[in-house]
Amino acid sequence: MKVAVYRQEHFNAAHRLFNPEWDEATNEKVFGKCSYPNYHGHNYDLVIKVTGIPDKTTGFVMDMKVLSDLIKTSVIAKFDHKNLNLDTEEFKSLNPTAENIAIVIYNILRPQISDDLDVQVRLYETPRNFVDYPANG
Template sequence: MYEISAVSHFDAAHFLRGYAGKCANIHGHRWKVAIKLTGSELDDMGILVDFMDVKQVLKEVTEIFDHKLINDIPPFDQLNPTAENIAKMIFDEMKTRLYDRMQCQVNIAKVTVWESENTSAAYYEI
């Protein structure tokens, strides 16, 4: 099994509805997002998926949030914009976009979202 990963960043604010603490107030982060892809077969050049393609799609997805209030962006206008929920949304969006564009035989192993250098949440399917 082969595994590749790509990382992107965005700057955005959010607040947590119903949270009893400082995070109920609007605040911002330099968010980091990493995606891991796995697959068992390489193409004729020995590539699982072109890094440039993965980075481009990841950039398109993370640009949705860049320099915005995440709480204003669907589904987070209704859903609490926790790192866990953001990781799942990015996972789902990447899955749709990668498969639609590349028709590739890879699996998204995991999407990890960091709110800071010391805290992260991840989403993956079993």
């Protein structure tokens, strides 16, 4: 019997959605205000879902303190109060859409969590816009 546990964290970051192969007009048509050259910011809410069978000894799927520390050191410290396009290696050549940010966060965390546990990233860019990766997690 599997159980899902969740840890929610928060970070603030700026970004610009922009395809350098397109001209400004095309970028504005596709990305709207999100393509403006002076960037814009979001208050991101991040929810990490870990699913597995509770340990017989501890009763934990995963120690939530360990999960919290992992998120803070591997994700929050890297992205909080940063310009994702300018200040992070991950988005130097990757458009920092909510979808891509979720995939990057998953790829950072997945190798650090036991293989017998399933991991899913939910990233809220706004209270009404959010993404899940993987989508079937």
